[in-house]
Amino acid sequence: MRRAEIKMHNQLAGWLKEDENGYHFQYAAAYLRIKDSKPISLTLPLQEKEFTSKVLFSFFDGLIPEGWLLDIAEKNWKLNSRDRMGLLLACCKDCIGAVGVHPLEENEE
Secondary structure, rough: EEEEEEEEEEEEEEEEEEEOOEEEEEOOHHHHHHHOOOOOEEEEEOOOOOOOEOOOOOHHHHHHHOOEEEEHHHHHHHHOOOHHHHHHHHOOOOOOEEEEEEEEEEOOO
16 A cells, blocks of 8 residues: 655645555645635535545545646656556646645654
């Protein structure tokens, strides 16, 4: 299982994980309690219930670089372009915009 903290403006918003059943995203309870907290995407509205999908959520897939930048990432980190979670974890810690993806080790949360 691979996991990441999802941060909005450098504040923990939730967690994304990939397991044998697909992808899961859940907002952090503390983030949901913040007055005026914003969803990370219109396709992932604020809610306590976990989101589940067989494919990587389109919002996160859209964070992955394309074109020549993707080619550089694939070659430098020896990543497969079909490994969308691997690309997300390797390339999207400091994205343009409000959201960042920070990989977690197996024993972290």
